[in-house]
Amino acid sequence: MKHARILALVLGVVMSAGSVWGADTPKHGGRLIFGIRKDLSSLNPFWRTQSTDAYVRQIMFEGLMDFDAKGKIVPALAESWTISPDGLTYTFKLRNGVKFHNGKEMTAQDVKWSADYAMNPKNAATGLSLMRNVKSVTARDKHTIEITLKEAEPIFFSTLASIRPFPVVPEGSVGEGQSRVKDFPPGTGPFVYKEYQSARGLVLTRNVNYWQKGLPYLDEIVLKPVEETQVRFTSLRAGDLDLIERTPRVFVPKLIKGDFPDLKVAEAKYSGFRRLIFEVTKPPFNNVKFRHAVRQALDMREFVRAAYWGFGEPATVWAIPSTSPWHIGLPEVKRDVAKAKALVKESGVDPNTVIELAARKGEEEEMQVIERQLTTAGFKVKLEFLTGGKISRRRRSGEFMLDFSGAEPVKDPADAYPFRFSCLEGKRAKRILNYSGYCNPEFDKLVARANKIQDEKERYKVYEKAIRIVHEDLPEIPLVFVPRYFAFHKKVRGFTTDDGARFNMTTGGLSRTWLDQ
Amino acid sequence: MARYFIKRLIQLIPVLFFVSIFVFLIIHLIPGDPVEVMLGEDDARASQELYQAMRKQLGLDAPIHIQYLRWIWHVLQGDLGKSLRTAEPVWDMVMARYPATIYLALSAFLVGTLISIPAGAIAAVKQNTAWDYSAMGFALFGISVPNFWLALLLILGLGLHWRVFPTMGYVDPTAHFGMFLWHLVMPSVVLGTAMASSITRFVRAEMLDQLRLDYVRTAKAKGLPDRKIVSRHVLRNSLVAATTAIGLQVGRLLGGATVIETVFSWPGVALLVLESVYARDYPLLQGSVLFLAVAYVFVNLFVDVFYKWLDPRISLE
Numbered sequence: 034m035k036h037a038r039i040l041a042l043v044l045g046v047v048m049s050a051g052s053v054w055g056a057d058t059p060k061h062g063g064r065l066i067f068g069i070r071k072d073l074s075s076l077n078p079f080w081r082t083q084s085t086d087a088y089v090r091q092i093m094f095e096g097l098m099d100f101d102a103k104g105k106i107v108p109a110l111a112e113s114w115t116i117s118p119d120g121l122t123y124t125f126k127l128r129n130g131v132k133f134h135n136g137k138e139m140t141a142q143d144v145k146w147s148a149d150y151a152m153n154p155k156n157a158a159t160g161l162s163l164m165r166n167v168k169s170v171t172a173r174d175k176h177t178i179e180i181t182l183k184e185a186e187p188i189f190f191s192t193l194a195s196i197r198p199f200p201v202v203p204e205g206s207v208g209e210g211q212s213r214v215k216d217f218p219p220g221t222g223p224f225v226y227k228e229y230q231s232a233r234g235l236v237l238t239r240n241v242n243y244w245q246k247g248l249p250y251l252d253e254i255v256l257k258p259v260e261e262t263q264v265r266f267t268s269l270r271a272g273d274l275d276l277i278e279r280t281p282r283v284f285v286p287k288l289i290k291g292d293f294p295d296l297k298v299a300e301a302k303y304s305g306f307r308r309l310i311f312e313v314t315k316p317p318f319n320n321v322k323f324r325h326a327v328r329q330a331l332d333m334r335e336f337v338r339a340a341y342w343g344f345g346e347p348a349t350v351w352a353i354p355s356t357s358p359w360h361i362g363l364p365e366v367k368r369d370v371a372k373a374k375a376l377v378k379e380s381g382v383d384p385n386t387v388i389e390l391a392a393r394k395g396e397e398e399e400m401q402v403i404e405r406q407l408t409t410a411g412f413k414v415k416l417e418f419l420t421g422g423k424i425s426r427r428r429r430s431g432e433f434m435l436d437f438s439g440a441e442p443v444k445d446p447a448d449a450y451p452f453r454f455s456c457l458e459g460k461r462a463k464r465i466l467n468y469s470g471y472c473n474p475e476f477d478k479l480v481a482r483a484n485k486i487q488d489e490k491e492r493y494k495v496y497e498k499a500i501r502i503v504h505e506d507l508p509e510i511p512l513v514f515v516p517r518y519f520a521f522h523k524k525v526r527g528f529t530t531d532d533g534a535r536f537n538m539t540t541g542g543l544s545r546t547w548l549d550q
Numbered sequence: 551m552a553r554y555f556i557k558r559l560i561q562l563i564p565v566l567f568f569v570s571i572f573v574f575l576i577i578h579l580i581p582g583d584p585v586e587v588m589l590g591e592d593d594a595r596a597s598q599e600l601y602q603a604m605r606k607q608l609g610l611d612a613p614i615h616i617q618y619l620r621w622i623w624h625v626l627q628g629d630l631g632k633s634l635r636t637a638e639p640v641w642d643m644v645m646a647r648y649p650a651t652i653y654l655a656l657s658a659f660l661v662g663t664l665i666s667i668p669a670g671a672i673a674a675v676k677q678n679t680a681w682d683y684s685a686m687g688f689a690l691f692g693i694s695v696p697n698f699w700l701a702l703l704l705i706l707g708l709g710l711h712w713r714v715f716p717t718m719g720y721v722d723p724t725a726h727f728g729m730f731l732w733h734l735v736m737p738s739v740v741l742g743t744a745m746a747s748s749i750t751r752f753v754r755a756e757m758l759d760q761l762r763l764d765y766v767r768t769a770k771a772k773g774l775p776d777r778k779i780v781s782r783h784v785l786r787n788s789l790v791a792a793t794t795a796i797g798l799q800v801g802r803l804l805g806g807a808t809v810i811e812t813v814f815s816w817p818g819v820a821l822l823v824l825e826s827v828y829a830r831d832y833p834l835l836q837g838s839v840l841f842l843a844v845a846y847v848f849v850n851l852f853v854d855v856f857y858k859w860l861d862p863r864i865s866l867e
Contacts, residue, residue, distance in 0.1 A: 074635045074829055157604040210607065215638060231636075231643065232817030232825070233720060259718055259815045264705060268717040271710045422580060422830075 059527060063548035064253040067536075068265045068274040072232055072258035076217045078200040079151055079158035079207065087197075088278075088536040089256060092237060092543055093134075094200035094220035097125050097144070097178075097193050099539040102531040104356035104444060106194045109539045110139065110201055110221060111178075120185030120487045123193070127176040132242040133203050134219035134226070141172035143204050148180070151199035155210045160198040187487055188447040223249040223537065223544035232258060245539075250527070250547035269296065269520055275548075276521040276528065278536075282342045285518050298520050301534030303353040303442050305515035307399070310428070310436045313508050314470040317388070318434060322380035324507045327388070327435075329376060330410035331403070332368035337513050340399040344518075348511040350500055351449045353442045353532050359493040363504055370410045377411070384411060391417040392437040393424060400437060428468040436468070441533065442514065446496040451480050454503050471508035524550045558851050562844070569843045570625065570836070574618050577835050584634055584830035585610065608634050610832075621836060630837030635829055640837030644819060650720055651818035654741065654810070655803035657734055661742025662749060663796065669746070670753025670792075671785055674761060675776075685750055692747025701740045701813045708736060718815040737814045741807055745799045752795045756788035790857065797853030801846045 071085045078094045097111040111125035131139040148170040151160030166186050171179045182189060192198055206218035217226040221244065224237035234257040239249055257274065259265040262281050268274045270293065280288070280298065288298040311318040318324055333347035352360040377384050388407065392400045397418060404414045427433045443449040452458055456477050458467035476499050483495035517534045526549045529541040537543045585604045605611045624631055630640035673685035709717035715736050723730040760766065761784060769779045811821040819838060826834040
């Protein structure tokens with residue numbers, strides 16, 4: 034009897050331990066239904082188009098390197114690399130034995146072909162502009178690729194840490210000039226394209242030959258476009274979907290609190306960035322003091338609370354605070370109505386000037402908060418809600434006063450600041466990204482100097498000076514970082530995302546997601 | 551009848567010509583550049599070179615009248631063009647999505663007529679009773695309530711809380727007919743209810759007019775049962791006028807129900823048109839709207855023929 038009790042106790046302990054371990058041990062198999070916001074625009078991995086397309090492509094295609102969830106560059110198809118001292122030659126050693134989805138082994142020739150395809154203007158690939166400084170791409174041997182630049186460009190290295198410049202596909206798998214294709218070409222990613230039906234979804238199956246052995250866990254992913262946000266969340270609750278992106282913020286506090294016991298949430302903390310853009314070449318915002326007066330009237334924290342349900346944090350630069358090594362701790366400007374009014378007086382601008390504040394349709398909540406903050410500080414504001422196309426047209430011709438805009442935080446200052454604040458961009462007849470029309474030659478000199486510095490720390494030091502100039506001149510007011518949320522059924526395990534709300538990364542995301550069922 | 555058909559087909563040509571010009575111009579007046587939409591407006595590295603390369607590749611660099619002439623020339627040869635985004639022929643894309651719209655339209659039509667005709671008839675026959683008030687109350691509700699609100703209500707109630715039907719989605723009938731029907735119920739109830747609301751009032755009004763006519767009094771005097779008078783004579787005569795309203799509704803349904811297709815993620819042609827508007831996919835938008843215009847005209851033609859069957863006295867000429 035005594036032995037039986039001991040045996041039962043031992044068995045109980047072993048079984049409990051087994052169930053604890055078993056619960057965290059990823060299981061292979063299963064089909065995940067992922068509700069995405071928009072249907073695919075293109076099946077061409079060389080075209081970025083809009084964000085959903087880019088995120089979906091990252092499930093099937095890979096580049097030479099990737100960013101991990103913390104923004105650090107990690108090896109992907111390239112396992113190691115060297116950069117020549119003059120910064121002109123990048124040599125990548127590719128992984129052995131990586132197979133495309135069609136079974137063909139990936140070689141340096143395929144990488145060269147993919148890069149050349151992106152650089153060919155006839156193909157109108159997104160990578161065309163990212164690769165404009167590339168002089169040549171050479172396959173030194175079967176697993177060594179060499180990229181030679183026309184001139185040193187330190188940011189080029191981080192540019193390659195994604196599939197934006199070019200995804201690696203088999204040589205000849207996309208025809209020249211055929212940048213619009215009917216089916217995805219083969220990739221090397223964890224999931225393989227199976228079929229796509231417009232408005233019904235994209236079906237991907239597990240890549241059994243994936244170079245990261247043991248991954249992925251899921252047998253199949255179905256990406257279903259469900260445009261209506263509330264329906265997407267309701268469908269998740271009903272069990273018709275297993276995972277959704279862009280969870281309505283109104284439900285996030287309840288999700289976090291546990292009001293939906295079957296659902297969990299994952300946060301992409303800095304996926305969105307909001308700002309106000311001044312048109313600085315015309316009155317009233319050609320007056321820097323008046324611009325500062327507007328900034329002084331704003332309360333970013335209240336803006337986050339009122340417009341984004343408390344989700345988000347004030348921003349001062351385009352960098353993600355937690356992971357960007359170049360993030361500068363610029364002081365947050367706190368709302369001070371008296372100071373705002375004093376600045377208006379100092380500026381000499383008529384205080385009865387009506388500020389025309391424009392935003393896209395759908396951004397009414399945010400704008401009402403901004404309007405209230407400005408009007409209670411004594412400004413006169415007229416709100417306009419326009420279609421995206423009209424806003425874009427006005428910005429390109431400088432026919433606006435103050436615009437509310439979204440963007441994405443950038444991993445390197447060279448990804449934003451030269452394009453958005455340089456004199457060259459600002460003086461174009463048709464503005465591309467420097468919508469404000471801002472120009473400060475001192476800023477341009479600093480940026481030009483920084484972009485030639487190889488050492489990252491030194492480069493960031495010079496960039497800091499440039500960013501401080503912009504902070505003082507204030508052609509734009511950085512407002513807030515806004516998170517995005519994924520919600521998923523509790524049976525979905527292992528799903529992670531990064532600050533950019535990516536669906537998959539070399540080190541996480543859908544490749545490591547499994548179903549506990 | 552054949553002469554009538556030919557005459558209507560000939561009339562179609564100028565109609566479609568003006569529709570094609572109108573559609574083409576209106577679409578190009580929509581603010582927004584398809585290349586900018588594809589590139590992503592705020593791509594920090596977007597360059598003029600890429601922008602121009604894409605415009606050239608997509609044929610958007612040509613003057614607008616050249617773009618129209620190129621397009622209409624292909625249309626006359628039966629080619630509606632290719633999607634800017636996917637390079638798929640517009641015809642194929644529309645044909646792939648149209649069955650879903652047809653299924654939805656027909657099922658909504660079925661729901662709508664199965665509700666509206668009996669309800670309208672009963673309301674007329676039992677005027678000023680609880681039956682009448684209920685039917686008119688239902689009609690008022692159906693007309694007043696926005697269909698997307700009703701859709702969301704059904705999704706919450708029947709989809710989420712009672713788990714009777716799926717909240718969204720579509721299954722091809724050839725893949726699994728039962729699942730197809732299961733997914734079809736809620737969107738067709740929403741659309742059918744909206745249709746039934748307006749038709750019910752129409753049928754009731756027509757029947758009330760018919761019931762006052764002499765032939766009804768004569769039939770009653772001859773001893774014909776009320777049921778036969780209503781079903782064989784009054785209802786049939788009432789439907790002649792109601793057919794116009796029903797035909798217009800069906801034509802509208804066959805053009806796709808944009809809101810319902812969006813809410814239920816029903817992959818019909820209306821959703822396709824909406825997607826092409828967002829993406830500024832000009833060929834897809836032009837081709838699909840032209841296709842819908844043709845479909846609408848043919849539905850009206852069918853309604854006219856159906857008129858004749860209902861009432862042989864009607865001359866199609």
